[in-house]
Amino acid sequence: MAPLIFAHRMNSPAPLPPPRWFDFQVNGFAGVDFQAQHVSLAELERAVAGLRRHGVAAIFLTLITDTIDEHCRRLEQFEKHRAASPACAQMIAGYHIEGPWLSPEAGYRGAHPAEPMHAPSLAEFERLQAAARGQIRLITLAPEWPGSAECIAAITRAGVHISLGHTNASEADIDAAIRAGARFATHVGNGAPLTLHRHDNIIQRLLARDELTACFIPDGVHLPPFVLKNFVRTKPAGKVLFTTDAMAGAGCGPGRYRIGRFEIAVGTDGIARQPGGGGFAGSTLTPDAGVQRTANYLGLPLETAAHLWSAAAAHAFGITLPAHSNS
Numbered sequence: 078m079a080p081l082i083f084a085h086r087m088n089s090p091a092p093l094p095p096p097r098w099f100d101f102q103v104n105g106f107a108g109v110d111f112q113a114q115h116v117s118l119a120e121l122e123r124a125v126a127g128l129r130r131h132g133v134a135a136i137f138l139t140l141i142t143d144t145i146d147e148h149c150r151r152l153e154q155f156e157k158h159r160a161a162s163p164a165c166a167q168m169i170a171g172y173h174i175e176g177p178w179l180s181p182e183a184g185y186r187g188a189h190p191a192e193p194m195h196a197p198s199l200a201e202f203e204r205l206q207a208a209a210r211g212q213i214r215l216i217t218l219a220p221e222w223p224g225s226a227e228c229i230a231a232i233t234r235a236g237v238h239i240s241l242g243h244t245n246a247s248e249a250d251i252d253a254a255i256r257a258g259a260r261f262a263t264h265v266g267n268g269a270p271l272t273l274h275r276h277d278n279i280i281q282r283l284l285a286r287d288e289l290t291a292c293f294i295p296d297g298v299h300l301p302p303f304v305l306k307n308f309v310r311t312k313p314a315g316k317v318l319f320t321t322d323a324m325a326g327a328g329c330g331p332g333r334y335r336i337g338r339f340e341i342a343v344g345t346d347g348i349a350r351q352p353g354g355g356g357f358a359g360s361t362l363t364p365d366a367g368v369q370r371t372a373n374y375l376g377l378p379l380e381t382a383a384h385l386w387s388a389a390a391a392h393a394f395g396i397t398l399p400a401h402s403n404s
Contacts, residue, residue: 096134097383098364099391099398101215101318102173102264102292103128103136104336105325105359111138111151112337118158118165125168127328131363134398135170135391137215141337142176142189145201149208156210170396171214174205175263178218178225179243184270185219185279186243188336188351188358196222199231206235213237214394217263219244220254233258238394241289243268245279255288261393264322265291266300266308267357284311290393292318295371296362298348302374309375318390321367324349324359 105111107127109120159166181191206213217240229239242263262283325334326343334341341349341358351358372382391398
């Protein structure tokens with residue numbers, strides 16, 4: 078990132094550098110949980126201001142598994158806020174729906190609740206897109222559900238990107254999803270049980286598909302740095318992207334935060350854990366730190382990492398960033 082420029086007057090705040098980063102999976106920020114029953118305009122603007130302080134130009138506001146009715150209610154609420162606030166409208170370039178069309182199997186569902194999960198439905202997609210005023214840009218789903226390929230094809234024709242995640246799909250399921258238009262794989266290496274077959278497992282199946290762009294969380298926690306390096310090496314050039322998967326604790330310190338119905342503990346180590354000390358529940362990584370860690374963990378020039386977190390990510394999802402954001 079460009080260095081801060083100090084103000085001329087004593088005690089005046091330093092102006093922020095132009096925002097650069099695009100993050101396509103943000104569940105919350107600056108103490109604000111986007112899954113909450115009610116997010117006020119003031120709260121959303123606080124999250125947007127926090128993202129801006131960390132150099133973020135735009136995000137896909139991400140909703141995790143819940144009922145379709147609850148998703149529609151939240152989307153309508155966020156669209157009202159975007160209409161009322163230019164800052165929110167600029168920051169929220171669209172929505173990423175991560176569930177309920179995921180695998181309810183233990184381990185594969187991660188921190189998502191199993192009860193609302195079910196097969197994808199074109200009628201439900203149309204309800205969601207209407208509530209979002211056409212702003213849903215990305216959907217993560219598990220393609221092993223019956224009827225998935227048909228839904229993927231129709232949703233893709235509607236201009237929405239499909240990513241495979243929280244899934245135990247077979248090779249045949251993945252083949253069908255790719256033929257139907259799926260192009261991405263969500264936080265590869267996570268959303269899977271701790272114990273897997275050494276060779277035939279969903280991580281290997283997804284990494285092997287050159288057609289899919291693999292998305293990773295480079296916080297050093299979701300994937301140890303040596304694992305991240307190995308995974309990135311398996312992908313062809315131009316088929317890797319990075320995200321924070323940030324939750325409400327991102328941009329804050331240790332404490333108790335929420336993801337929907339769950340209370341999440343963020344320790345002094347910065348790790349967001351499920352209740353009872355279980356697995357991870359989102360990340361506290363911020364995009365500016367993500368750029369630095371991507372460069373450090375993979376031995377990349379800083380500007381190469383910056384490109385992956387800005388223009389490359391935006392281009393992959395058809396997002397146009399402000400001119401000063403591109404790199």
